Amino acid sequence: MTPPLVLLGSGYTLTRFAVAEARAGRDVLAATRDAARRAELEHAGARVTSVEDALLQTAGAHVVISVPPDAGLDARIAAALAERMPERLIYLSSTGVYGRARGHVDEDTPVELSTPSSRERVEAESRYLQLGARVMRIAGIYGPGRSMHTRLLSGALRIPEGGGGRISRIHVDDLVDAIRVVLARGEAGAVFCVADDRPAPTEEPVAWLSARLGVPMPPRVPLDSLNETVRGDRAISNARLRSLGWAPRYPDFIAGYTALLEAEGRPSVPSALSVRRLQPEDVDAFRALRLRGLLDSPEAFGASHAEDAALPLDAMRGWLEAGPSQVVLGAFEGPQLVGTLGLKREVRAKLAHKAVVWGMFVPQEFRSRGVGRRLLSALVEEGRKMEGLECVLLVVSVGNAAAHALYRSVGFRTYGVEPHALKVGDTFVDGELMILTL
Incomplete structure (x- = not known):
């Protein structure tokens, strides 16, 4: 009993x-x-x-x-x-x-x-x-x-x-x-x-x-x-x-x-996925998602959570300002930001034919829905609009098979490996260097 x-x-x-x-x-x-x-x-x-x-x-x-x-x-x-x-x-x-x-x-x-x-x-x-x-x-x-x-x-x-x-x-x-x-x-x-x-x-x-x-x-x-x-x-x-x-x-x-x-009768049903340029007024949502990414996947970023958490909000707002050499894209399900990806072009004359992909992050609960592919495809198109840009570079952690497969599927190829590219705590992470010719 x-x-x-x-x-x-x-x-x-x-x-x-x-x-x-x-x-x-x-x-x-x-x-x-x-x-x-x-x-x-x-x-x-x-x-x-x-x-x-x-x-x-x-x-x-x-x-x-x-x-x-x-x-x-x-x-x-x-x-x-x-x-x-x-x-x-x-x-x-x-x-x-x-x-x-x-x-x-x-x-x-x-x-x-x-x-x-x-x-x-x-x-x-x-x-x-x-x-x-x-x-x-x-x-x-x-x-x-x-x-x-x-x-x-x-x-x-x-x-x-x-x-x-x-x-x-x-x-x-x-x-x-x-x-x-x-x-x-x-x-x-x-x-x-x-x-x-x-x-x-x-x-x-x-x-x-x-x-x-x-x-x-x-x-x-x-x-x-x-x-x-x-x-x-x-x-x-x-x-x-x-x-x-x-x-x-x-x-x-x-x-x-x-x-x-x-x-409570407030349906939380994801809406259709959309991708657009982020604007300065999106900074709160962008910051929250970036800080989560730095916590969830520290090996995928050159920055640390502590460093970015200490940045003034206006500094991150500046990242989202429109300009000829940079763009930050956001993927949205309805009003919710569910993924980010940035592209920054070199400004010096001898390097201006290149741009670097940075800040890719999609939370775990939104993966396997094509969010990353939509972001990456849209970013490549943004790069092709930049006059004189000839190639796009990125670094992906060695062993990140899902990210590697995504980048290769849109045309990126590996041209080298940087040993000890990052040090996360006491662990070194090698970086696979990839390039896409536009």
């Missing part, structure tokens, strides 16, 4: 969990003081009570705690649980315990105790770990009724100057699935980080949503004026959670927000 489920602190996440479990026929006891959540829980068949009453019914149950430390209840809850031990116990914590940690973050990354909020979280984790709890450190949660697109549409959303660092996220339904998996298979005393597969700077989902919804990008403000939760640059690993058999239904923000928009 499945043990009863006792939920302490039925807020956004645990209410969604409770409703799903109760509708599936499980005995659910949910503690909440919120009248609206009480009605939703009772309608689904859950029993609703106070934290005090729920703590009398934890013996042999599956218990999940989502009470914030500032409620001041952790010592009392831990003492009550010690008297009536649950069969399994989960404490929902936050990746905020990692504080100013940057880059790759997992369960073994040291926590930071420099702020009151992180100290309180870590102290709460310690109390429950002593009782054999499984601790889940959760990235930023989004889902129905809790999504940045509502703030974007209302005009309340702001994005950081410079784009900001990487932020990890998790769709609430994937979090609910993770709780089920940890309850069933998580080892007592273990810690699990919960995030989707692809962290992204705030600017990236905002640019995607703005394009899909047909609204302008929101204003930029200084990074330090925004909530501390969006000031970091952390890529939260979900590897340990995946080792239990969990996999996200929404592996990135595109999958998650597509589902949310469709559920």
Whole structure:
């Protein structure tokens, strides 16, 4: 027989969990003081009570705690649980315990105790770990009724100057699935980080949503004026959670927000592909896509994410200014920019017969649709319009078979290899040199 489920602190996440479990026929006891959540829980068949009453019914149950430390209840809850031990116990914590940690973050990354909020979280984790709890450190949660697109549409959303660092996220339904998996298979005393597969700077989902919804990008403000939760640059690993058999239904923000928009009757259906010259007013979308490319495929670019993220917006706007020796093309599905490619002609007299291809990037979710081929074909035509231009050059990473095949299919041929063309971290990348005669 499945043990009863006792939920302490039925807020956004645990209410969604409770409703799903109760509708599936499980005995659910949910503690909440919120009248609206009480009605939703009772309608689904859950029993609703106070934290005090729920703590009398934890013996042999599956218990999940989502009470914030500032409620001041952790010592009392831990003492009550010690008297009536649950069969399994989960404490929902936050990746905020990692504080100013940057880059790759997992369960073994040291926590930071420099702020009151992180100290309180870590102290709460310690109390429950002593009782054999499984601790889940959760990235930023989004889902129905809790999504940045509502703030974007209302005009309340702001994005950081410079784009900001990487932020990890998790769709609430994937979090609910993770709780089920940890309850069933998580080892007592273990810690699990919960995030989707692809962290992204705030600017990236905002640019995607703005394009899909047909609204302008929101204003930029200084990074330090925004909530501390969006000031970091952390890529939260979900590897340990995946080792239990969990996999996200929404592996990135595109999958998650597509589902949310469709559920609200805002169809997110790609429109016909079009290719055109990018204009200075396209700079926000261009910047967001370029920075994503530098993160996703660092071996494909001579620039680094850090370098381009630090560039003033006006500098990138200058790249998009029309001129006789340069052009930047964008591929669009409806209003959304889904690919970029540039061509820059040499200006000195002895070199002006040559131009260099740069900045090719198409996100993974838009590949195998002919986007790259459309961009490349259009760029070759732009080159043929430049009087006196005789050849186009490019460099492709050795081993990038898909890109190599694309370039050869439109007439590029290899004329050499540059050893150690790039150094990405500690790894050298050779560059294959290709040329197309116009």
